[in-house]
Amino acid sequence: MEKIEIILTECIKDIKSGRATLAECLNRYPSRRSELEPLLNLALNIQGPPFMELEGSYKQAAKARLLQQIRADETEKSRSLTDVFNFGIPRRFAWARVVAYVLVALIVVSMVGGGTVYAAQDSLPGELLYSVKRGVEDVRLFFADGSAAKAELNLQFAQTRLEEMSRLAFSNRERAQLAVNGYRGNLDAATEQIRNVTSASTRCTLLKGALEEMRNQLGFCDNAIDAAPAHPEPVREASTLCITEQVRLLTMLAQQNNVEAAQINLAAMQNRLHRAQTKAESGNYQVMEVVLLQYREFNQLGERILLDAQSQNNNDTEIEQLSLAALSGYLNTIDSISQLIPQEYRNSVEACRQATLQFQTQARHGHQNQGDSGTGQGGSPSGNGGGATTGQGSQTNNPQDTGGSGNTGSGTPNHTVSPTPGTGGNIDSGNGTESGGGTGTDGGSGAGLGVTPSPGNGGNADGGNEPGSGNGTSTGGGIGAGPTTIPSPKH
């Protein structure tokens, strides 16, 4: 029997080209009618926006700006010493440049026994031998076997750019910036090469290796920032590029293995939080704010991976469990950071808290749906369910998740999810079996201290690791300390 995807796409093609009507297509495949009809109806209903044009004057101005920028980029390139070594060969003859590099390299090697090439390895942007160094890299890339090998080389060269940047960040901003520009180029090229890898398993392995490399490079950038260079801007830009690259690679990995992508992403979130905490402890609040922004990038990505999984019912339960296990710990860390910093920096911490809560809510939402169907596997591993517990106030709860007997806490909810009555069972209590039912009012009201993270007393049964202080009682739910670390990604 013909495959449904072939039938479907051929029907769409025939109908769109006028070779057949919808009815004719359906009559061709009577046994597939029920499957085909809704999909064809939908396909024929997809329309784009009407033809839109950029406004004439805007378009002309935009084109002029674009060409101006392109010319400026080209001029800068041609000014750079690197282009001296392009031998005036136009870029469409890139192969000829490479041949020229090889010849020059051979001549140089034969003349000075490789000393120049060797010496060039230690050169920095703006120095005469730097062109030789980059030329040698180009030759290695040219001869690398396949996209995977080229991607790995580009990542290796990216690390070289970072090292150049960190050496120059103490002396010369412009030259450090040249190294960062090179870093961006190496990362873009690596991503492009990874996209070109056709074998799914090779690409997956390559992505994981690249992510490990990017983690190391981010650590390198962190150290470079901590060394308090005279010109921190290029270093910060490199750090941002590194984060963007990680997000890009994780997005690609999520398409192939969303669980591993979620694990690595959660580890990246944890890494950023720990650094933010260290910076808060040392009173370096500005760096802390930047790191918290990086945390939010990963948080947002984590939420997207989860949403994609939930919308496809693809490993969603596993990702929800992983996320829930990790996020409650992260909220504790965020609370402890909040305790360490002056008032004027609390907004950025609060923004992180809200973002994390939103992610947690999304994870709980799916988790709750699993619980409703009575097939829950338990969420945070170490909770002890059941029993009446004296609550300690402000909870970080998704109201809809309140199961068991609900909370009657009287602390001021520190996290701004509105308390509304929740219904239904909660599956996150320790041994992971469904229990409860009934109704709960979460969040409570009254005066509480709000932000003090006290270890998980009562209330929410998601591992009981929610922060809170204040006074109140909570019945049902569980006690427990959810893990603050997540399982390592499988390699």
Added chain:
Amino acid sequence: MHKSDRSNPQLNLEVESIVAKATGGDTEAFGRLYDIYADRIYRHIYYRTSNVEDARDLTQEVFLKAWHGLPRFQRNKASFLSWLFTIAHNRVIDYYRTKKYHSYLDNEIVMEDRGKGPQELVEAKFTQQQVRRAILQLPEEQQQVILMSFIEGFEYSEIAAALNKTEGNIRVIMHRALKRMREILDKVEV
């Protein structure tokens, strides 16, 4: 729906020659490519972002990125236009990351409304907005295949070349995408 370049062999030949010049460093030739394709790219990005200003900025960035990527394009089998769309797709994904997730779903965009009465128009607009939302909720790859096929009019072979996949892969992705969209829309209707 637009037609891809393949449906116009003369334009295709002209574009090939312009692309060759641009790859050789001819900025005027690249400007000509901008004249030909800027509106298509802008419209595509607008459909996905529903924000005129952002769509304009992103269009500019796509062309700048294309200029810098031209040496790599020569080794690619895809048409120049489909290659531009893959750059636009990746750029929009980066854009999503910087925006609040789903905020772009809440905005409505202008839809085709020729030849419809008022009641029909309202219903059609509603349906199209729902369909658009469903498309934007698809995983990235499925989204790209649906947009390139239904909105931009690329043939399966062109999409396959642009995404470095086989036509068979594209058919499978298309089937999954439509099934997923049906599920999303059914939930909305319920």
